[in-house]
Amino acid sequence: MEIINRRQRMSSVSRKVRRDQDRTIGLVPTMGALHDGHLSLVREARRMCDVVVVSVFVNPAQFAPGEDFERYPRDLTKDTAVLTDYNVDYIFAPSPEEMYPKNFSTYVTVEGLSEQLEGVVRPGHFRGVATVVTILLNIIRPDFAFFGQKDAQQTLVVKRLVRDLALETEIVILPTVREPSGLALSSRNAFLNPEERQSAAVIHRALTRAESAYAEGERNGAKLASLVRSTIETEPRARLDYVSVSDADTLEKLDKLNDKTVLIAVAARFGQTRLIDNLVLNQRDGVKIKS
Numbered sequence: 001m002e003i004i005n006r007r008q009r010m011s012s013v014s015r016k017v018r019r020d021q022d023r024t025i026g027l028v029p030t031m032g033a034l035h036d037g038h039l040s041l042v043r044e045a046r047r048m049c050d051v052v053v054v055s056v057f058v059n060p061a062q063f064a065p066g067e068d069f070e071r072y073p074r075d076l077t078k079d080t081a082v083l084t085d086y087n088v089d090y091i092f093a094p095s096p097e098e099m100y101p102k103n104f105s106t107y108v109t110v111e112g113l114s115e116q117l118e119g120v121v122r123p124g125h126f127r128g129v130a131t132v133v134t135i136l137l138n139i140i141r142p143d144f145a146f147f148g149q150k151d152a153q154q155t156l157v158v159k160r161l162v163r164d165l166a167l168e169t170e171i172v173i174l175p176t177v178r179e180p181s182g183l184a185l186s187s188r189n190a191f192l193n194p195e196e197r198q199s200a201a202v203i204h205r206a207l208t209r210a211e212s213a214y215a216e217g218e219r220n221g222a223k224l225a226s227l228v229r230s231t232i233e234t235e236p237r238a239r240l241d242y243v244s245v246s247d248a249d250t251l252e253k254l255d256k257l258n259d260k261t262v263l264i265a266v267a268a269r270f271g272q273t274r275l276i277d278n279l280v281l282n283q284r285d286g287v288k289i290k291s
């Protein structure tokens with residue numbers, strides 16, 4: 001395994017793999033502090049592709065001033081050890097200065113999708129995501145790139161970006177990996193104290209209640225949202241940011257669900273830590289490809 005820090009070296013290695021060796025490349029973009037959620041993506045990349053690249057880059061462009069960029073957990077030594085066990089070929093770990101060279105001034109904006117849900121609370125976040133993903137896809141030119149359903153809106157932004165800009169990478173979305181309590185794994189869970197961690201499991205309980213109500217025939221978006229909200233509000237440590245019931249492809253808010261594929265998305269704070277999670281109802285191909 002090689003750790004690559006330079007854009008140019010990463011491009012030339014990828015070019016060589018593609019041209020001289022005619023092998024497929026899988027990219028798993030991450031911000032590091034790896035957990036089993038990330039590793040499920042790495043495992044699938046390893047299964048599907050000849051060469052696996054994991055990028056580890058805490059992307060300053062997707063954090064607003066006052067967010068947790070500085071204190072975001074970083075441990076490249078540990079991440080490297082884990083990825084060695086997973087037989088990864090390359091880690092791409094550029095510095096911010098390498099990724100965004102002096103006078104960097106070109107950003108990618110996926111309009112519409114980026115302003116909803118997380119975009120309301122975190123304006124500019126998806127511009128940062130779309131920009132870094134575009135750079136990564138251009139440097140590495142992977143055949144496949146792997147993303148987690150945990151960040152549902154991000155998957156939509158990335159799929160739209162790849163389609164609109166005619167990038168030649170297939171986006172693979174994999175299911176959310178959870179703790180036994182139902183809490184979705186996240187690098188930010190490291191910030192939770194034991195009580196907060198226990199409380200945070202309420203998010204998945206609330207989503208599961210909505211899923212049961214849906215299974216019993218509830219098709220009113222506002223009623224499902226209020227069921228999720230009231231369940232989360234039973235937990236005194238939770239401060240809810242939003243619950244949204246929307247079209248899983250467009251993020252358009254839905255009142256009558258009918259036979260649509262529906263995304264229920266939640267953001268909530270526990271202490272200083274902001275967590276997101278979601279559930280897809282009436283899922284069809286393309287949203288979840290493997291369970």
Ligand code: AMP
Pocket residue numbers: 029030031032036037038040041146147148149150151174175176177178184185186187
């Ligand atoms: P991050 O390092 O948080 O930017 O995440 C890197 C990738 O891992 C993204 O595609 C995430 O959606 C994915 N991911 C994060 N947490 C999970 C999880 N619990 N289950 C599955 N994928 C995840």
